[in-house]
Amino acid sequence: MREIRFGIVGAGMMGREFATAAARWPALLDLDVAPRVVALCDTNRDLFDWYRQNFASIETFTDDYHDVLANPDIDAVYCAVPHNLHAGLYTEIIGAGKHLLGEKPFGIDLAANARIMQAIDQHPDVLVRVSSEFPFYPGAQRVIQAVRDDLIGQIIEVRCGLLHSSDLDPNKPINWKRMVRFNGEYGCMGDLGMHAVHLPFRFGWYPSNVRALLSNLVAERPDGEGGLVPCETWDNALLLTQVEKDGFTFPMTIETKRIAPGETNTWYIEVTGMRGSTRFSTKQPKTLWTMEYVPGHEQSWRSTDLQYTSAYPTITGNVFEFGFADAILQMWAAFLDEIAHGKDMTQPFHCATPQEAHWSHRLFSAALQSHAASSVVAV
Numbered sequence: 001m002r003e004i005r006f007g008i009v010g011a012g013m014m015g016r017e018f019a020t021a022a023a024r025w026p027a028l029l030d031l032d033v034a035p036r037v038v039a040l041c042d043t044n045r046d047l048f049d050w051y052r053q054n055f056a057s058i059e060t061f062t063d064d065y066h067d068v069l070a071n072p073d074i075d076a077v078y079c080a081v082p083h084n085l086h087a088g089l090y091t092e093i094i095g096a097g098k099h100l101l102g103e104k105p106f107g108i109d110l111a112a113n114a115r116i117m118q119a120i121d122q123h124p125d126v127l128v129r130v131s132s133e134f135p136f137y138p139g140a141q142r143v144i145q146a147v148r149d150d151l152i153g154q155i156i157e158v159r160c161g162l163l164h165s166s167d168l169d170p171n172k173p174i175n176w177k178r179m180v181r182f183n184g185e186y187g188c189m190g191d192l193g194m195h196a197v198h199l200p201f202r203f204g205w206y207p208s209n210v211r212a213l214l215s216n217l218v219a220e221r222p223d224g225e226g227g228l229v230p231c232e233t234w235d236n237a238l239l240l241t242q243v244e245k246d247g248f249t250f251p252m253t254i255e256t257k258r259i260a261p262g263e264t265n266t267w268y269i270e271v272t273g274m275r276g277s278t279r280f281s282t283k284q285p286k287t288l289w290t291m292e293y294v295p296g297h298e299q300s301w302r303s304t305d306l307q308y309t310s311a312y313p314t315i316t317g318n319v320f321e322f323g324f325a326d327a328i329l330q331m332w333a334a335f336l337d338e339i340a341h342g343k344d345m346t347q348p349f350h351c352a353t354p355q356e357a358h359w360s361h362r363l364f365s366a367a368l369q370s371h372a373a374s375s376v377v378a379v
């Protein structure tokens, strides 16, 4: 078992998810590589206690990420900090020669993303990947397989998105994800968008143009201290795009919404084609919808209750259900597998790439222009 020694930078919500995925590693079978979390960094030291209580492997607790980067025994870093810090921290992590799984959107804007891309070019020996876990759901893996096996035929249309609804409550206090200076001008696109476009981009479906409709539905939010402050980020984004692929053009609709009534972290993708169609949503995490079409024959959608068949085999019996924490574990398995085996990974689906994140920046920047000008913008 090869051990990869990790530092976590950003010990908030996502830092805890990675730490517990590392603790669940024995659930993975047949993988010859494992993480060991040895250092933790956050400017909020109050967060350290929970890690202290649960992770005996952590030797270093610090509020200065340079302590993590200066440690020659650390191989890799998971960085989950607000978007305004991505460019500065990611470039330094890569410059220090540490492998990086960084959170999306990989820079607060296109210029910040360009700095990260430049650092990656200058350090080809460092593996840099972007956190995006939903494609590891078994249903999403089956959509990937259907596209790869060309069961779709000529594509009619693609729809994908990530939907939330907790911001429907106007009394929900503001946090950094609703502030432009921390989250960025992209608003909900920067926060949710990479999740939505990960699979389409992996399939090579890059939009040539976009017409974006953006909404800021709740313009003020409680500041948590009895007052109200402006909430300037986009709550919802609807992107109508056009994709050219293999001589055909098809529409692709991308939704990222913080105010989609009734939706709680609903990630979905639907691909319809002249030969076959398929759709999967985490709203029904076990259910895969497929339709095979034979010209002249009846059309019927079929729902299949999927078993627990993950990209990386686990101890979990295939009669059980797959969930968010499982997707996180599978994503981490893919990252470590790629660190250990490069192109010879034990299964073919690798984590989202910086190039895919870069394309998301091009799309979201064009979307901002499109909305401002009420017009179609080339990506």
Ligand SMILES: NC(=O)c1ccc[n+]([C@@H]2O[C@H](COP(=O)([O-])OP(=O)(O)OC[C@H]3O[C@@H](n4cnc5c(N)ncnc54)[C@H](O)[C@@H]3O)[C@@H](O)[C@H]2O)c1
Pocket (backbone or CB within 6 Å): 009, 010, 011, 012, 013, 014, 015, 041, 042, 043, 044, 047, 063, 065, 079, 080, 081, 082, 083, 085, 103, 104, 105, 131, 132, 133, 190, 191
């Ligand atoms: N993959 C996913 O499903 C998913 C879900 C939510 C958030 N995210 C992404 O994860 C990242 C972090 O989001 P979160 O929800 O964990 O936020 P969070 O606010 O819970 O955690 C961020 C942490 O970064 C710390 N921090 C700020 N400045 C720092 C610095 N200079 N050095 C070290 N730590 C610092 C904060 O104190 C905080 O604890 C964002 O990029 C976000 O888009 C990804």
